[in-house]
Amino acid sequence: xxxxxxxxxxxxxxxxxxxxxxxxxxxxxxxxxxxxxxxxxxxxxxxxxxxxxxxxxxxxxxxxxxxxxxxxxxxxxxxxxxxxxxxxxxxxxxxxxxxxxxxxxxxxxxxxxxxxxxxxxxxxxxxxxxxxxxxxxxxxxxxxxxxxxxxxxxxxxxxxxxxxxxxxxxxxxxxxxxxxxxxxxxxxxxxxxxxxxxxx
Amino acid sequence: xxxxxxxxxxxxxxxxxxxxxxxxxxxxxxxxxxxxxxxxxxxxxxxxxxxxxxxxxxxxxxxxxxxxxxxxxxxxxxxxxxxxxxxxxxxxxxxxxxxxxxxxxxxxxxxxxxxxxxxxxxxxxxxxxxxxxxxxxxxxxxxxxxxxxxxxxxxxxxxxxxxxxxxxxxxxxxxxxxxxxxxxxxxxxxxxxxxxxxxxxxxxxxxxxxxxxxxxxxxxxxxxxxxxxxxxxxxxxxxxxxxxxxxxxxxxxxxxxxxxxxxxxxxxxxxxxxxxxxxxxxxxxxxxxxxxxxxxxxxxxxxxxxxxxxxxxxxxxxxxxxxxxxxxxxxxxxxxxxxxxxxxxxxxxxxxxxxxxxxxxxxxxxxxxxxxxxxxxxxxxxxxxxxxxxxxxxxxxxxxxxxx
Numbered sequence: 001x002x003x004x005x006x007x008x009x010x011x012x013x014x015x016x017x018x019x020x021x022x023x024x025x026x027x028x029x030x031x032x033x034x035x036x037x038x039x040x041x042x043x044x045x046x047x048x049x050x051x052x053x054x055x056x057x058x059x060x061x062x063x064x065x066x067x068x069x070x071x072x073x074x075x076x077x078x079x080x081x082x083x084x085x086x087x088x089x090x091x092x093x094x095x096x097x098x099x100x101x102x103x104x105x106x107x108x109x110x111x112x113x114x115x116x117x118x119x120x121x122x123x124x125x126x127x128x129x130x131x132x133x134x135x136x137x138x139x140x141x142x143x144x145x146x147x148x149x150x151x152x153x154x155x156x157x158x159x160x161x162x163x164x165x166x167x168x169x170x171x172x173x174x175x176x177x178x179x180x181x182x183x184x185x186x187x188x189x190x191x192x193x194x195x196x197x198x199x200x
Numbered sequence: 201x202x203x204x205x206x207x208x209x210x211x212x213x214x215x216x217x218x219x220x221x222x223x224x225x226x227x228x229x230x231x232x233x234x235x236x237x238x239x240x241x242x243x244x245x246x247x248x249x250x251x252x253x254x255x256x257x258x259x260x261x262x263x264x265x266x267x268x269x270x271x272x273x274x275x276x277x278x279x280x281x282x283x284x285x286x287x288x289x290x291x292x293x294x295x296x297x298x299x300x301x302x303x304x305x306x307x308x309x310x311x312x313x314x315x316x317x318x319x320x321x322x323x324x325x326x327x328x329x330x331x332x333x334x335x336x337x338x339x340x341x342x343x344x345x346x347x348x349x350x351x352x353x354x355x356x357x358x359x360x361x362x363x364x365x366x367x368x369x370x371x372x373x374x375x376x377x378x379x380x381x382x383x384x385x386x387x388x389x390x391x392x393x394x395x396x397x398x399x400x401x402x403x404x405x406x407x408x409x410x411x412x413x414x415x416x417x418x419x420x421x422x423x424x425x426x427x428x429x430x431x432x433x434x435x436x437x438x439x440x441x442x443x444x445x446x447x448x449x450x451x452x453x454x455x456x457x458x459x460x461x462x463x464x465x466x467x468x469x470x471x472x473x474x475x476x477x478x479x480x481x482x483x484x485x486x487x488x489x490x491x492x493x494x495x496x497x498x499x500x501x502x503x504x505x506x507x508x509x510x511x512x513x514x515x516x517x518x519x520x521x522x523x524x525x526x527x528x529x530x531x532x533x534x535x536x537x538x539x540x541x542x543x544x545x546x547x548x549x550x551x552x553x554x555x556x557x558x559x560x561x562x563x564x565x566x567x568x569x570x571x572x573x574x575x576x577x578x579x580x581x582x583x584x585x586x587x588x589x590x591x592x593x594x595x596x597x598x599x600x601x602x603x604x
Contacts, residue, residue: 164387185513
């Protein structure tokens with residue numbers, strides 16, 4: 001049985017027949033397929049975002065310390081898909097959707113995504129996020145954000161920063177990076193918009 | 201021997217002029233500590249001389265409160281947006297203590313406040329999330345309030361936000377100044393309309409009587425919980441600063457200017473436009489304080505000394521000028537460059553003008569300006585790891601009576 005986009009969606013909804021369910025789970029478990037590309041007619045970026053949204057809601061309550069990286073080698077990527085798929089299988093029907101904040105702890109920094117925000121780090125180290133991100137650098141470091149249109153910022157050890165990037169899709173969307181203690185420096189119109197929209 | 205040492209020690213302190221925090225002191229100095237940005241209030245009877253360490257004063261338990269406070273008669277009022285209550289605090293036994301409160305439904309950030317009477321606090325709030333422009337009238341003796349819709353046009357067309365920069369009561373009329381914004385693009389980014397609006401309402405009915413528009417400048421007034429920019433003089437003439445500079449209106453091609461509504465007249469005085477940007481000040485300004493006899497103090501920026509909004513807040517670049525409102529002349533006060541985009545830093549008391557200046561580490565003072573002889577001298581020195589002197593207020597007079 002071929003695993004198609006429609007079959008995957010059916011699996012998400014818990015509407016598969018036993019045969020279909022087995023096919024999907026075998027596909028998830030099959031690490032002989034080193035090509036981690038998705039079945040034909042499936043847009044990877046779309047699925048990435050859709051799975052991301054599902055994962056945001058359905059992971060167990062303990063926060064993962066390191067997030068799934070899309071560009072890992074095939075076998076490792078497949079194993080991660082298995083973990084996430086199984087997590088999805090186990091928790092989706094039973095666990096009520098609760099917003100989870102995410103943390104990524106790296107060698108150079110700690111990232112924490114705020115409520116209704118999300119973050120991931122590419123293999124090249126670019127930080128993709130939307131919403132509100134708290135950044136605590138562990139040393140003086142320069143970081144790059146948003147793969148589609150990278151912006152680069154310098155960070156100082158010991159400071160806490162907020163980064164903001166709207167989750168609505170828009171062309172050439174820019175981000176704001178500001179030291180937490182410098183939020184007070186913003187004009188009232190800007191400060192209040194950030195506090196209102198991102199719950200500071 | 202031990203007693204002698206103590207006697208000598210305290211005598212030396214007296215000679216040096218080190219002030220202890222006075223629990224019932226006349227003046228309140230509100231500061232931000234370096235590093236962790238914690239806020240403190242210290243009370244003192246003396247602003248003219250000596251030294252004081254505000255970090256030995258009363259810690260403020262709510263972070264970043266300074267910009268949202270209204271102080272009168274030793275009471276600090278704060279609109280808690282999360283709980284929906286206006287809370288009254290006082291300094292009691294070295295603690296910043298909540299004493300009373302009143303629910304103000306749908307009231308969010310305070311745009312502007314004024315005191316129609318000494319016991320009546322009038323608040324204007326624009327709640328952008330739910331598109332509501334509200335007013336609240338609070339009897340601060342009983343902490344009872346009435347709220348209602350302020351009948352001004354909500355943002356329209358390309359605009360999705362607004363700022364209300366002043367409210368001025370005159371008899372049975374209320375004048376309100378405002379403008380509109382478009383918030384979009386990079387988070388925190390906004391543009392401002394090229395027009396300022398002044399509406400006249402009947403008070404207390406809040407019926408809209410008329411609206412004027414003016415395009416010579418924009419962004420009338422300011423968030424006066426942070427820094428004032430309006431006043432009425434002895435004759436009842438009302439003056440307000442239009443603030444299109446980066447730190448407020450963000451429409452820097454327009455000039456910063458002082459407008460006037462004359463006592464007894466129903467509309468903006470069309471003959472009066474004191475263009476601050478075109479004067480010798482030659483920069484945008486954000487703070488305005490009346491010091492009597494037709495003179496005011498303007499706090500202005502130095503454009504060539506900052507590059508970013510963070511610089512604007514952190515780099516000393518702000519200056520103080522005495523302006524003559526009738527002659528439209530300016531005279532710079534010989535003060536060190538000051539830092540902090542918005543501070544409530546000028547206090548007029550008993551004919552003297554006290555100005556807190558945040559020049560940098562070990563250079564934070566209350567300066568004393570005498571308008572009668574134009575003398576300017578250093579007064580009380582502020583010691584300790586203080587980053588900003590945020591507020592300077594008179595909490596009560598020497599007889600214990602409340603201030604005006």
